[in-house]
Amino acid sequence: MSDQTKADYVDDVEVDDDWDSHPSDDELAEAVENLEASGFEVEVVEDAEAALDALVDEIPAGASVMNGHSTTLEEVGFDEFLHGDDHDWENLAAEVWSIDDDEERDAARRDAQAADYFLGSVNGIAREDGALVAADLSGSRVGAYPFAAKNLLLVAGVNKVVEDVEAARERLHEYAYAFENERAQEAYGVESYPSKELVYRQEGTEGRTTVVLVEETLGY
Template identity: 30%
Template sequence: MARRGYYRALGETVVGALNKRGYRAFYCDSKEEARAKVLEIVPQGVSVGIPGTVTVLELGLMEALSARGNRVVEHTLSVFSDPGERARRLLEERDAQFYIAGCNALTYDGVLVNIDGTGNRVAQMAWSTVPILYVAGVNKVVRDVEAAIDRVRDVATPMNALRLGYAIPCARVGYCIRCGSPDCICRKTLVVEWPQKGRDEYFVLVGEILGF
């Protein structure tokens, strides 16, 4: 009960900050509630681009969207025969009618921080003509931007490196050493203070531990 109450208090505080910044933000106690909220927000029939995101996988959103008729464009679960095929899929994700992404970290006052290896995800976050919906667990919430960057580098990146099979230093030692290696996946950092003017941007914050 105490944990649930703490998650709700923190989540509602952060959601309030996100709404003040111009997002349409919602707090959900559970994965099931969050999945229902996402399905309520995303229009039926539109194509949905989804970049690499463990949170979306854990919520079962790809299956839920596909089951009701949305065309899901993703590269996380797909197998590609060559780099060109993967690049074409990333462009298809970009050109979908709706975009759903996780969020590496966000601050108490509603600033979003994301770090990419390829840059496809942060590019879409920075600017697009289509709506975007972020979804994240309360484990992604930190005090400020400095703590957010530290969280991404020291927590999310080593786990993603292990998930993707990259033999880079953080995967071996468990935290970022600013390696600059050829396979480094901390290549592009985006700090979003305000949503894009004229674009519908949603955020669903979940009172559970989700993603990396």
Template identity: 35%
Template sequence: MEHHAWHSKVIGEKTVSKLKKHGFEAFFFSTKEEAVEHISAQFFPGLKVAFGGSLTARQLGLRELAKISDCVIIDHGLPDLSENERLDIMRQELMSDLFISSSNAITLDGSIVNADGYGNRVAAMIFGPRKVIVVAGINKVVENEEAAMSRLKNTAAPMNMKRLNRETPCSIDGICHDCNAEERGCRAYTILRRRPAPTPTQVIIIGENLGM
């Protein structure tokens, strides 16, 4: 086995083992194709599927596959929405049958770490949807919660702010300033150390680099 694939598999499976001990249903897939097959098998006509603004989900083509399966798509990322329309859809996402998102970081010891601007994504990962799927590339896996916060602040957030054309210090120089910018994207921080009690949650780790 090629060295990179071997390392991804070892790290991914170790993380999955810890997540299972913490009450999550967790899987490791070596390729995105395997992961997509697993996720899309859970789609069926009429299922209300919501997306948490995930670049990873977009890279996997999950929205298109849900549409092909005649799912009801709830997505605040549609173009040409007004702010009020976007907020209304975010509220609808909390009542979905299946909420699909990625994570800013997942630790080797089984914690899921995120920061959010509106709070809609982290709220839905905790309570509301009947089921949650968190899907992440191996690049999101870090050693511990301290490393997760560092990744969030100095990798994920600056790249996301740049992608969204936000006027923040990190979108200029690529590092966190713990700013008070009006367009700051890191406002609500969550650490899921165990599965939220009422919410069936799958965590899928893919042995490829995905998202930010």
């Protein structure tokens, strides 16, 4: 596991900084409207501190909680909070990463996909389509998103809001994975690849998936 942030890789990655531009107020409102029309709950918050409060408030005492790797979750302070003592949750992440045997740990990670609350982020938000785009190498993060998790909490900076699904996928491949590849080499000694990509167009279960949009530049 790694607690490094995007800032650790900025000097090592050549990317177009326009991918971190913020939407206008009208564009953000359009994104929220279309995400809600697609079945997602949406909460817009001012900053990282408010994002952490929003995430914590969503999770009831006694719930089992798991998270996929997310620089955004780290930046808002959720990883630190999860591994602290200020909650009454079942911390599945701590249980998983305490297992030394590789096969047992992988099995526990699969089971944890079905947590009461699974948290993560996305790489692009398509404002016109009301859709979310995310990917990872193994699928250990996005595997929980479509169905496995009982409840899904996704947090993202508004810098991830782009025009449509095509632009969201382009942001994923041309921008986000340049950073993720650097992180993977630092953390795991291997290169990453967006081998398992999800275009999350609609949520059919009311209240299952909440998107916390933060009016700051967060993650990649």
